[in-house]
Amino acid sequence: MAKIWVFAEVTPEGKADTTALEILTKARSLGGELEAVALGPGATQAAKELGEYGATTVHASDDDVYSDYVAQPAAQALYQLCREHSPELILFAQQYDSRDIAGRLSAKTGSTLMTNVMDIPDTNTAKTAIFGGTTIVDVALEGEPKLVMIRPKSFAPEASGGEASVVPVEVSISDELKKAKRVERHEEAASGPKLDEAPVVVSGGRGLQEPGNFELLEQLAGAIGNAAVGATRAVVDSGWVPYALQIGQTGITVKPSVYIAFGISGATQHLVGMKGAKKIVAINKDEDAPIFQIADLGVVGDALKVLPALIEEVKKRKG
Numbered sequence: 001m002a003k004i005w006v007f008a009e010v011t012p013e014g015k016a017d018t019t020a021l022e023i024l025t026k027a028r029s030l031g032g033e034l035e036a037v038a039l040g041p042g043a044t045q046a047a048k049e050l051g052e053y054g055a056t057t058v059h060a061s062d063d064d065v066y067s068d069y070v071a072q073p074a075a076q077a078l079y080q081l082c083r084e085h086s087p088e089l090i091l092f093a094q095q096y097d098s099r100d101i102a103g104r105l106s107a108k109t110g111s112t113l114m115t116n117v118m119d120i121p122d123t124n125t126a127k128t129a130i131f132g133g134t135t136i137v138d139v140a141l142e143g144e145p146k147l148v149m150i151r152p153k154s155f156a157p158e159a160s161g162g163e164a165s166v167v168p169v170e171v172s173i174s175d176e177l178k179k180a181k182r183v184e185r186h187e188e189a190a191s192g193p194k195l196d197e198a199p200v201v202v203s204g205g206r207g208l209q210e211p212g213n214f215e216l217l218e219q220l221a222g223a224i225g226n227a228a229v230g231a232t233r234a235v236v237d238s239g240w241v242p243y244a245l246q247i248g249q250t251g252i253t254v255k256p257s258v259y260i261a262f263g264i265s266g267a268t269q270h271l272v273g274m275k276g277a278k279k280i281v282a283i284n285k286d287e288d289a290p291i292f293q294i295a296d297l298g299v300v301g302d303a304l305k306v307l308p309a310l311i312e313e314v315k316k317r318k319g
Helices: 018-030 043-052 072-085 096-109 211-224 233-237 303-318
Strands: 003-007 033-039 057-061 089-093 113-122 125-130 135-140 146-150 165-168 200-204 227-231 258-262 279-284 297-300
Touching (some): 003 018, 003 096, 018 089, 018 146, 043 057, 089 096, 096 113, 096 146, 113 135, 200 211, 211 303, 227 233, 258 303, 279 303
Parallel strands (some): 033 057, 057 165, 089 146
Antiparallel strands (some): 125 135
């Protein structure tokens, strides 16, 4: 029987990362022994939630070393655990810390690391998108342990009502593995819902012409309520908005009920991150813009003229 592990990032308050819960939900369908690994403050407390989503065992350590120092301690702990327990498959969320840890674990074990995975039909196969998301291919997974990184929002998290036993992780972390230390943490202030959880996403591209016009998106999101603002990589790279707003292949994946795109042409790299929305509304001056091919409603027009009118209409109807 295959032994499947899910590496779960956790908060100091004992909350498991949502993508880990998504992955556990999918992993339950693969059969075998399903376990989780959680490292850092809050890990033991998070075991209850991880058990509710399918993990029967959680290898946990609340040691500050895993949060104070970047990647190396966690990669070493995972390596030691792999040598002791021999998991066949380890699934990671495609998040910042997990990517660093998985890459280092790949180097330590000599295992191939498969990234940007959108589905895993069985323990030997992964599905991913190529050619900018236009083609879905099956990839054969080989070696042991197989290391796979799953894109957020690939699966819907569903609790199974299970419980997990906690196995303490006792790994000695040498000073040699404490090279990169976190000296400060900063969280962007946000008044609305998280971008990847918002039921409505209002997003902008280069068609907004200048950074100041993103304020119109904020106004629209505020008028709608329970909405978040996103952006394309082009405007993030130009410094108009922070990276935290980037949607696409190298940014956040969103699957809102409604996605409204202003001045976004629809490059395939962006579409990968938002085409799972239930309804897509696109506003663009170019009637041949690729985004119209996937839009449920398309408006050929100037985003900077449509936005103020839409804000006023939404306010009027909600007022």
